[in-house]
Amino acid sequence: MLKQRLQQKLLQKLSPQQIQMIKLLEVPAIQMEQRIKKELEENPALEEGEDDSADEVIQPGQDLEEESGNDEREQEEFSLDDYIGDDDEIPEYRLQQQNYGRDDEKRLDVPFSAGSTFHENLLTQLGLRELSDKQKTIGEFIIGNIDEDGYLRREITNIADDLAFLQNINATEEEISEVLSIVQDLDPAGVGARNLQECLLLQINRKDQSVPRISLARKILENHFEDFSKRHYDKISLKLGVSSDDLKEAVDE
Structure with a gap:
């Protein structure tokens, strides 16, 4: 089942040409030859190329990728690793950095590690705040629920239920709201907003x-x-x- 989901995810990220190429690579050599002849007969615009390697016979079951490997080395290669995991990395936050005022330049001094993700950057900033263990856990949980656009879509009441069920932490809505205000004070301005109005207000307030x-x-x-x-x-x-x-x-x- 997992393999099937990974294959579906891969196919969704590949171009139609790449998907077609993958399907062709799965066709046995004899069927491939028949398919090429059929395409040549049905499409007059196609011509059979005169390649020095055209006389080479491909044995049934032989890996076509091995035969075409030398030609493909000059082209851009891709692998499953290039596609699997893309959904795990959150794209860069979409709010423009120009929303900072002159007095906010100090906020940019937070040490971010190279290649770190959006959520990792937020967690790094959160770690620099003086928080209790409970507040830190709540803050990390809130950051984990921030989507790729920087919004917190989950209601405070639901977050309280999640904390109790998943983290065994009993937190009131007031405690969660207090920590949310701390998260919303992180960079970039507007992060952790629950709607567009709040997002713009968080920016203008800085x-x-x-x-x-x-x-x-x-x-x-x-x-x-x-x-x-x-x-x-x-x-x-x-x-x-x-x-x-x-x-x-x-x-x-």
């Missing part, structure tokens, strides 16, 4: 709130997110009593 356009942007996200998401900028401008230019500067943040 900027200098004394700047008028940033303060206005936060107010829009907090109180007028529905109009903002629908791009009803005229409505926002009227409700907040701001000019279109000021609104544009805030939206650009």
Whole structure:
């Protein structure tokens, strides 16, 4: 069953041409020859190549990959190892690093190991915080539930149940929410958000709130997110009593 799932995963990641090549490699030599002749007869645009090795007879059962190995060495090779495990590595977080303010440059000094994954980076940052063993376990569990887009899709109540069942840890929703706030303070800005609104607020909160356009942007996200998401900028401008230019500067943040 596992082998079948791995084969299905591999086929999903290969191009149609690569899949076709794999299928051809599984065809016995005699059937291969018959198939080539059939293709030549049905498709006038195809020609039989004059290769010096054309006279070589391939014995039934002989590995075609061995015969074509020299020709394929110049081409890019692929193996199961190139495809199996891709799903285990989380793609780089998609929020742009430009969301940091000038005062946030110190956040980039966290030592990340080369080649480490997104989740490993978060765990490294979490390890630098002063946490109790219980908080650390909760934080690691929360990070494990963050998806490839950086969002935490699981509800706090479900996380509490999971911790009790899987980790034998009884944690209140308040304790989990407190640790979640710590995770959301990690880099990149917006990580651990439960929806787009929270994600944008986590980013804007790291900027200098004394700047008028940033303060206005936060107010829009907090109180007028529905109009903002629908791009009803005229409505926002009227409700907040701001000019279109000021609104544009805030939206650009």
